[in-house]
Amino acid sequence: MKDTDDKLTSRNIKPTAMRELVLDILTEQTAAISLSDLEQKFHKSDKVTLYRTLKTFEENKLIHSIDDGTGAVKYALCKESCQCHPEDLHVHFFCIKCQHTFCLSDIPIPSINLPVNFSIENINMVVKGVCSNCNE
Amino acid sequence: MKDTDDKLTSRNIKPTAMRELVLDILTEQTAAISLSDLEQKFHKSDKVTLYRTLKTFEENKLIHSIDDGTGAVKYALCKESCQCHPEDLHVHFFCIKCQHTFCLSDIPIPSINLPVNFSIENINMVVKGVCSNCNE
DNA sequence: AAGTTTATGCAACTGAGTTGCAAACTATTC
DNA sequence: GAATAGTTTGCAACTCAGTTGCATAAACTT
Numbered sequence: 001m002k003d004t005d006d007k008l009t010s011r012n013i014k015p016t017a018m019r020e021l022v023l024d025i026l027t028e029q030t031a032a033i034s035l036s037d038l039e040q041k042f043h044k045s046d047k048v049t050l051y052r053t054l055k056t057f058e059e060n061k062l063i064h065s066i067d068d069g070t071g072a073v074k075y076a077l078c079k080e081s082c083q084c085h086p087e088d089l090h091v092h093f094f095c096i097k098c099q100h101t102f103c104l105s106d107i108p109i110p111s112i113n114l115p116v117n118f119s120i121e122n123i124n125m126v127v128k129g130v131c132s133n134c135n136e
Numbered sequence: 137m138k139d140t141d142d143k144l145t146s147r148n149i150k151p152t153a154m155r156e157l158v159l160d161i162l163t164e165q166t167a168a169i170s171l172s173d174l175e176q177k178f179h180k181s182d183k184v185t186l187y188r189t190l191k192t193f194e195e196n197k198l199i200h201s202i203d204d205g206t207g208a209v210k211y212a213l214c215k216e217s218c219q220c221h222p223e224d225l226h227v228h229f230f231c232i233k234c235q236h237t238f239c240l241s242d243i244p245i246p247s248i249n250l251p252v253n254f255s256i257e258n259i260n261m262v263v264k265g266v267c268s269n270c271n272e
Numbered sequence: 273a274a275g276t277t278t279a280t281g282c283a284a285c286t287g288a289g290t291t292g293c294a295a296a297c298t299a300t301t302c
Numbered sequence: 303g304a305a306t307a308g309t310t311t312g313c314a315a316c317t318c319a320g321t322t323g324c325a326t327a328a329a330c331t332t
Contacts (some may be wrong), residue, residue, distance in 0.1 A: 115251055150329085
């Protein structure tokens with residue numbers, strides 16, 4: 001639990017039992033998960049607590065959210081160094097077969113030449129297709 | 137009404153009074169609009185009819201939908217030649233000040249080198265920031 | 273005109289996300 | 303270590319976008 005605790009405190013999040021559990025579950029995932037996915041990993045759980053836990057994690061940049069177009073926002077762990085600035089962002093991939101949403105952490109979002117006087121804050125880029133697992 | 141009719145029939149959509157009205161409203165817009173935005177442009181209207189009208193338009197590639205992360209899907213007219221294939225897609229911009237969502241029709245989505253065995257179907261790219269109107 | 277298909281309108285529902293409030297817990301101060 | 307203040311958790315209840323079922327209305331077919 002020491003590791004989990006450290007990760008939380010290093011992001012200025014008080015390590016409660018609940019938060020440790022949620023962080024552990026998030027750490028196990030190979031794909032991004034939604035609030036209701038998370039809810040189903042608990043036998044008895046309160047959606048609101050999980051919701052607020054995710055919000056806290058996101059505000060403190062422990063996790064980032066992905067709007068993959070499925071109607072439910074997904075969440076995935078940030079890298080240790082991540083500050084969620086435009087230069088930290090990567091492309092996400094949604095597989096239309098297995099319905100999983102992956103971080104393509106190694107693929108940075110390409111820079112865009114916006115029209116004059118447009119300033120940029122954030123970019124969301126989701127590629128839809130079939131992942132390598134589902135391509136035979 | 138002849139023009140509107142032609143646009144509908146050329147996309148294999150039967151030109152009803154309702155659909156003409158909706159298409160006219162969509163044509164007037166400078167920014168993408170949501171179902172509830174559309175609903176408010178009618179004095180008396182049925183959300184479901186508008187919803188199905190938009191679905192029909194989208195299926196027939198008269199309009200495309202944009203998930204800008206606000207929680208409500210936005211819609212905007214496609215160009216005449218658009219088939220909504222990856223090569224037809226453009227970047228979208230969401231202004232965090234005026235809350236408008238624009239098509240940056242001249243900015244194609246940059247191509248991405250996906251990992252091996254990933255195939256691509258579609259890309260959604262939304263840049264958030266401040267538009268030129270709102271930047272003083 | 274009768275029958276078939278398609279579009280529209282109403283009611284009612286789902287599911288994600290959210291707020292308010294009270295109880296439980298944690299941290300702080302004496 | 304008890305009193306207090308601040309934070310977290312759990313429950314109820316709500317909002318709002320999107321959606322389905324079904325009945326009526328309108329448009330096509332022969």
